[in-house]
Amino acid sequence: MSLLVLGTLAYDDIETPFDRRTRALGGSxxxxxxxxxxxxxxxxxxxxxxxxxxxxxxxxxxxxVDTSGVERAAGDSFHWGGRYEADWNTRTxxxxxxxxxENFHPxxxxxxxxxxxxxxxxxxxxxxxxxxxxxPQRKFVVADTMNFWIEQFLPDLKQLLSKVDGIxxxxxxxxxxxxxxxxxxxxxxxxxxGPRYVLLKKGEHGAFLIGEDAHFSLPAYxxxxxxxxTGAGDCFAGGxxxxxxxxxxxxxxxxxxxxxxxxxxxxFCVQGFSIEDIARRGRAExxxxxxxxxxxxxV
Amino acid sequence: MSLLVLGTLAYDDIETPFDRRTRALGGSxxxxxxxxxxxxxxxxxxxxxxxxxxxxxxxxxxxxVDTSGVERAAGDSFHWGGRYEADWNTRTxxxxxxxxxENFHPxxxxxxxxxxxxxxxxxxxxxxxxxxxxxPQRKFVVADTMNFWIEQFLPDLKQLLSKVDGIxxxxxxxxxxxxxxxxxxxxxxxxxxGPRYVLLKKGEHGAFLIGEDAHFSLPAYxxxxxxxxTGAGDCFAGGxxxxxxxxxxxxxxxxxxxxxxxxxxxxFCVQGFSIEDIARRGRAExxxxxxxxxxxxxV
Numbered sequence: 001m002s003l004l005v006l007g008t009l010a011y012d013d014i015e016t017p018f019d020r021r022t023r024a025l026g027g028s029x030x031x032x033x034x035x036x037x038x039x040x041x042x043x044x045x046x047x048x049x050x051x052x053x054x055x056x057x058x059x060x061x062x063x064x065v066d067t068s069g070v071e072r073a074a075g076d077s078f079h080w081g082g083r084y085e086a087d088w089n090t091r092t093x094x095x096x097x098x099x100x101x102e103n104f105h106p107x108x109x110x111x112x113x114x115x116x117x118x119x120x121x122x123x124x125x126x127x128x129x130x131x132x133x134x135x136p137q138r139k140f141v142v143a144d145t146m147n148f149w150i151e152q153f154l155p156d157l158k159q160l161l162s163k164v165d166g167i168x169x170x171x172x173x174x175x176x177x178x179x180x181x182x183x184x185x186x187x188x189x190x191x192x193x194g195p196r197y198v199l200l201k202k203g204e205h206g207a208f209l210i211g212e213d214a215h216f217s218l219p220a221y222x223x224x225x226x227x228x229x230t231g232a233g234d235c236f237a238g239g240x241x242x243x244x245x246x247x248x249x250x251x252x253x254x255x256x257x258x259x260x261x262x263x264x265x266x267x268f269c270v271q272g273f274s275i276e277d278i279a280r281r282g283r284a285e286x287x288x289x290x291x292x293x294x295x296x297x298x299v
Numbered sequence: 300m301s302l303l304v305l306g307t308l309a310y311d312d313i314e315t316p317f318d319r320r321t322r323a324l325g326g327s328x329x330x331x332x333x334x335x336x337x338x339x340x341x342x343x344x345x346x347x348x349x350x351x352x353x354x355x356x357x358x359x360x361x362x363x364v365d366t367s368g369v370e371r372a373a374g375d376s377f378h379w380g381g382r383y384e385a386d387w388n389t390r391t392x393x394x395x396x397x398x399x400x401e402n403f404h405p406x407x408x409x410x411x412x413x414x415x416x417x418x419x420x421x422x423x424x425x426x427x428x429x430x431x432x433x434x435p436q437r438k439f440v441v442a443d444t445m446n447f448w449i450e451q452f453l454p455d456l457k458q459l460l461s462k463v464d465g466i467x468x469x470x471x472x473x474x475x476x477x478x479x480x481x482x483x484x485x486x487x488x489x490x491x492x493g494p495r496y497v498l499l500k501k502g503e504h505g506a507f508l509i510g511e512d513a514h515f516s517l518p519a520y521x522x523x524x525x526x527x528x529t530g531a532g533d534c535f536a537g538g539x540x541x542x543x544x545x546x547x548x549x550x551x552x553x554x555x556x557x558x559x560x561x562x563x564x565x566x567f568c569v570q571g572f573s574i575e576d577i578a579r580r581g582r583a584e585x586x587x588x589x590x591x592x593x594x595x596x597x598v
Contacts, residue, residue: 086480181385183503184521204482205504206518217518217595219505222483256598296516297596299555 002114003245004043005032006106006131007121007234009052009070013081013094014230014273021228024274025056027078028121028144031231034275035238035265036119037063038283039246043112045069045131049077049100059279068109073100088226089203106131113137117245119237120164122146125156132163140250142166142199142241144233150177162194165250168237170201184210197255199240201233209259216256221267221293228273232266235278239265239286264289301413302544303342304331305405305430306420306533308351308369312380312393313529313572320527323573324355326377327420327443330530333574334537334564335418336362337582338545342411344368344430348376348399358578367408372399387525388502405430412436416544418536419463421445424455431462439549441465441498441540443532449476461493464549467536469500483509496554498539500532508558515555520566520592527572531565534577538564538585563588 007029013022033042042065048057050072057067078101081094106127108115115135120128120143128143135141141164149157150173157177161167167190171183177193178186187198187210197211208217240262247254264286271277306328312321332341341364347356349371356366377400380393405426407414414434419427419442427442434440440463448456449472456476460466466489470482476492477485486497486509496510507516539561546553563585570576 182523182525184523188523202504205501208518208521215521215595216598217521219507219516219518222507222514222516224481224483226481253598260598294598296514297598299515299552299559299593299597 001040001116001245001248002043003036003040003117003119003241004045004108004112004115004135005029005036005119005121005238005241006045006128007032007119007123008078008101009046009048009056010078010080011051012230012274013079014228015083015094016228017084017086019227019273021273025059026080026230026274028231028234030056030060031234031269031275031278032119032121032238032241033060033065034063034279035235035269036242036245037065038265038281038286039239039242039261041066042242043069043115045106045108045112047071047073047100047104049073049075052077063279066112069112071104071107075100082230084229088229091229106134108134116140117241118142119241120144120160121234121237125149125153125160128160129156129163132160140165140244142168142237144168144237145173147173147176158193161190164195166197166199167195168199168201168233170203170233174198174200199259201236203229203232207236207259207263209255214252214255216259218259218263218293218297221263221289222296223267223270226270227277229270231275232269235269236262236266239263260290260293261286264293300339300415300544300547301342302335302339302416302418302540303344303407303411303414303434304328304335304418304420304537304540305344305427306331306418306422307377307400308345308347308355309377309379310350311529311573312378313527314382314393315527316383316385318526318572320572324358325379325529325573327530327533329355329359330533330568330574330577331418331420331537331540332359332364333362333578334534334568335541335544336364337564337580337585338538338541338560340365341541342368342414344405344407344411346370346372346399346403348372348374351376362578365411368411370403370406374399381529383528387528390528405433407433415439416540417441418540419443419459420533420536424448424452424459427459428455428462431459439464439543441467441496441536443467443536444472446472446475457492460489463494465496465498466494467498467500467532469502469532473497473499500535502528502531506535506558506562508554513551513554515558517558517562517592517596520562520588521595522566522569525569526576528569530574531568534568535561535565538562559589559592560585563592
């Protein structure tokens with residue numbers, strides 16, 4: 001079914017304890033689209049600069065991603081640099097060059113406006129709201145956010161929360177947004193702000209989904225060699241939303257299976273730099289690891 | 300059926316961010332026995348001092364714990380003091396008074412020597428080996444340990460590892476013992492030291508069991524109000540071993556269900572100081588939370 005993602009297309013400079021890359025393909029919408037496109041066609045809305053390489057758009061199109069919502073502007077593409085410490089949990093942002101992203105206002109192609117499944121990747125809440133307003137036929141919308149918007153744009157974020165079905169948060173973001181250390185209580189406080197579901201990502205410790213009528217928790221897939229955690233959260237969202245859009249329903253069993261698919265796509269993501277690993281995995285490998293994860297977590 | 304535990308009976312002084320207790324009933328064997336006795340009779344081997352209150356032995360006996368293996372010596376009981384920080388993960392030991400524990404050599408009553416299921420709680424590896432040698436009919440033995448023995452008594456610990464079926468480790472201990480940060484790789488390295496199974500406890504992040512022929516991972520039960528984490532690991536082991544001894548087999552499904560039972564007993568434990576919460580839970584409440592956890596973790 002129609003799955004739309006609003007997010008960034010970027011180049012990343014990444015340092016890990018073992019290696020480094022400059023100008024690696026990145027951005028939330030890129031990671032999301034690569035993961036989700038294993039499940040269903042994806043419509044991508046975002047902005048790139050004159051430096052964005054055509055081959056990277058072709059890579060996305062080759063996976064069934066409709067890039068007609070990608071605007072090319074004068075200036076450079078969004079460029080981020082970061083470093084991971086040996087525990088993989090400590091990430092230092094070395095620089096953030098917003099570039100073309102600075103004045104981005106999403107304009108969906110007419111053909112995208114009937115999208116039913118929508119993922120609003122991490123962006124200024126006002127920009128996420130602008131995109132949302134262009135999807136009158138939306139059925140299930142999930143948004144991502146980050147500490148900066150929680151601290152600086154809370155009223156806008158709360159408006160967004162009242163209009164989406166789900167919000168994706170990591171543990172730190174959930175604690176900040178709720179003002180509560182215990183993650184279960186934090187998630188329940190966020191639910192009270194409007195969304196029907198909170199998806200709480202705990203990295204190597206797994207994830208849980210909580211809602212008034214739902215609670216599902218699962219450990220991460222046991223990856224024994226992490227190469228680069230960048231994009232894992234967006235790949236999780238991509239697997240989750242891709243599986244839901246493919247099933248075209250949000251029944252409890254679909255949501256639970258989607259959490260497993262998200263866990264699987266995230267696990268491939270961290271095994272390589274940029275999208276290198278996840279982009280070469282076909283549906284068969286996704287299904288194989290899905291079954292392995294099911295085996296590991298079923299009594 | 301016959302389940303034996305070797306471990307400590309102690310008094311604990313505990314400070315949390317919200318409250319404090321002095322001379323609270325504690326000790327690994329006490330926590331283990333309280334949790335395990337919900338499932339089957341428990342034989343307890345340990346040492347107490349003249350100060351150990353009779354009502355605390357009666358409490359254990361009232362739960363079906365055979366305390367005939369508890370030796371009373373001159374001197375004071377093992378006494379430990381610790382403080383938890385607001386994140387619950389940082390624990391500072393304020394004092395450790397070994398007292399009667401210092402020269403303890405376990406001597407099992409004759410009636411205990413046919414024990415088939417054995418848990419060797421955290422102790423000097425040589426003492427654990429002494430107890431093990433007195434159980435010729437053992438069928439399934441699991442041991443616990445701690446960083447001190449890993450650092451100072453590694454050859455003895457390795458001898459123990461070659462003789463037990465399972466070892467219980469928290470994440471920090473597994474990393475130290477294996478010299479490896481990644482927990483999956485660390486667990487596999489520990490498997491190569493002899494035990495058939497490694498049980499890796501990650502506190503609020505759940506636990507996993509790994510073996511040559513087994514891999515099962517589950518999140519923690521979502522406790523929304525932690526009061527005192529002391530003894531959670533021993534209650535986990537108690538629920539795990541109790542469920543296995545009650546089933547009287549170590550088939551994969553039994554081990555997996557036992558992991559859930561351990562998770563449940565640990566979750567009750569942290570809801571109160573000392574054994575206050577877990578000691579008042581009957582089998583019906585254990586089963587209710589078991590089913591709830593199953594519901595939360597099943598696709």
